Amino acid sequence: MSNTRRSGEFIVPGERIGVIEEFIPNFGTYVQDGVIYSRNVGYVSFDSATRKVSVYTVAKGLSFPKIGSIVVGHVVNIQGLTAFMRIVKIGKKHLSGFLTGALHVSDIDTKYTKEVLSAVKVGDLVRAKVISDANRILHLTTKGENLGVILALCSKCGGTLLLKNRKSKKLYCGKCGNFETRKIASDYGAGNM
Ligand SMILES: [Zn+2]
Incomplete structure (x- = not known):
């Protein structure tokens, strides 16, 4: 575990993250000869429960949104x-x-x-x-x-989830009838972004 990195550490493409015996490569990583490397400029994230490792990117040249955006x-x-x-x-x-x-x-x-x-x-x-x-x-x-x-798909069949009524905030699948819960915005399903 000598080369093990910590969650939140900044990392660049090609940097070594760990080995496949220790972690499961996930989002933003690639494997070469059993070693997991970063594909992204970003922050490494280890999930201790699943042992998955990911690298989340920081966009280059983009204006970073301000607090409150x-x-x-x-x-x-x-x-x-x-x-x-x-x-x-x-x-x-x-x-x-x-x-x-x-x-x-x-x-x-x-x-x-x-x-x-x-x-x-x-x-x-x-x-x-x-x-x-x-x-x-x-x-x-x-x-x-x-x-x-503001828009969600049924986790069973992929159909669009519809709002039964705004009061109950219950979502149901128009295709298979499956009920699901979400923290919805007040204009769920209205097509606003
Ligand atoms: Zn469905």
Whole structure:
């Protein structure tokens, strides 16, 4: 374990992260001769539960969103208590580069949320607010009426989840009838980004 790195460490492409006997290579990594290297400029993240290792990027040449900015992104990965989002829009500006934000379970809702998966899932389109850029990582929140999931797909069949009624906030699949929960924004399904 001599060359083992720690979560949050800044890393560049080609840097050694570990070996496949220790970790499972995931997002932003590649393997050569049993050694895991970074594919990205970014921050390494180890998930102790799954032993997965990922590297989350910092976009080059992009204006980093300011604290308080509203962003829209797709959930690309969930590790432990954090959902990682690929941000596609900052304010009214669409992004083409790769910018990742982190949404911690404690920042999802004003109500207590025990598990990330009860509120957001991989593939969801989410509107969030930037609350911190400590260590050049964008920390997001979805607390607030207008923040949260704005479009989600059924985890059983991939159909679009529809809102039964705005009051109940229950989502159901138009294809297979599956019910699911999310922390939704007040305009879920309206097609607003
Ligand atoms: Zn379905």
